Amino acid sequence: MNYRHAYHAGNFADCVKHAILVWLLRALAHKPAPMFVLDTHAGVGRYRLDEGPAAHTMEWRNGIARLLDPPPGPLADYVGLVRDQGLYPGSPAIIRALMRADDRLACCELHPEDALALRRYFLRDRRVAVHHRDGYEALGALLPPQAGRGLVLIDPPYEATDEFERLLAGLRRGHARFRSGVFAAWYPIKHRAPVRAFHAAIRESVLRDVVAAELVLREPIEPARLNGCGMVVINPPYRFEQEVPALLAALLGQLGAHEPGEGCGLLRLADE
Numbered sequence: 001m002n003y004r005h006a007y008h009a010g011n012f013a014d015c016v017k018h019a020i021l022v023w024l025l026r027a028l029a030h031k032p033a034p035m036f037v038l039d040t041h042a043g044v045g046r047y048r049l050d051e052g053p054a055a056h057t058m059e060w061r062n063g064i065a066r067l068l069d070p071p072p073g074p075l076a077d078y079v080g081l082v083r084d085q086g087l088y089p090g091s092p093a094i095i096r097a098l099m100r101a102d103d104r105l106a107c108c109e110l111h112p113e114d115a116l117a118l119r120r121y122f123l124r125d126r127r128v129a130v131h132h133r134d135g136y137e138a139l140g141a142l143l144p145p146q147a148g149r150g151l152v153l154i155d156p157p158y159e160a161t162d163e164f165e166r167l168l169a170g171l172r173r174g175h176a177r178f179r180s181g182v183f184a185a186w187y188p189i190k191h192r193a194p195v196r197a198f199h200a201a202i203r204e205s206v207l208r209d210v211v212a213a214e215l216v217l218r219e220p221i222e223p224a225r226l227n228g229c230g231m232v233v234i235n236p237p238y239r240f241e242q243e244v245p246a247l248l249a250a251l252l253g254q255l256g257a258h259e260p261g262e263g264c265g266l267l268r269l270a271d272e
Ligand SMILES: C[S@@+](CC[C@H](N)C(=O)[O-])C[C@H]1O[C@@H](n2cnc3c(N)ncnc32)[C@H](O)[C@@H]1O
Pocket: 001, 003, 004, 005, 017, 040, 041, 042, 043, 044, 045, 089, 090, 091, 092, 108, 109, 110, 111, 114, 133, 134, 135, 136, 155, 156, 157
């Protein structure tokens, strides 16, 4: 396990992922009934950008730093939350910040040091459980939740060459156990072929009501570069398809450099 998210915290991909995550959590919170959130690949929770790994790579300068002054309207909620947190919030900190009194969060992290750091961060927080375990395995073990409603975030590092296949298997397993759950899975766009194959596999699968939100900074023809990213969402909440395009357009407006091939939008992969 070589991947450490601290090197990439606050980069453009985090901005896309976390802005959509905030939108999804707000949408789920419209209903007063408690929700359960499972974060299968959680990281350490929050990140310093001014020192350590993030200060070394400075990826955040082409990410969150471009959204701060002032954030465009659709991003104000996400950016306001980042400002309130002080350190750059990873997915566990974002989820925790938006949880209500009866909501619950379970985080999985397989890297021993990161799992320990996350445990320390949530020490004595009775609403959050931290598991040092494989997040894909947890999709079988921790679902369905008692609450009966909620969100599953799957955000793997894509170190393994078969990560897309593992992700699809995980989505199928999780969805089979929690059919009403909202599932959101992040994926990199380095070049088109693996993404096309992933989308085709979703279309051919049993999964229904699936959309993909994508943002591409440049023609994805250099497989060694993160040229864009996407989020597959199963059971997107009401108004996802109406509101998320504006979120993506606002992100692209701030994060894009007008390179050939840049773009953003939603694709419907499977109907209800
Ligand atoms: C992209 S990072 C997660 C970032 C986090 N979701 C966020 O938004 O702040 C992926 C994390 O997954 C962890 N990881 C890798 N394989 C895993 C597995 N099979 N189960 C759980 N965690 C895993 C890595 O150590 C890394 O911290």
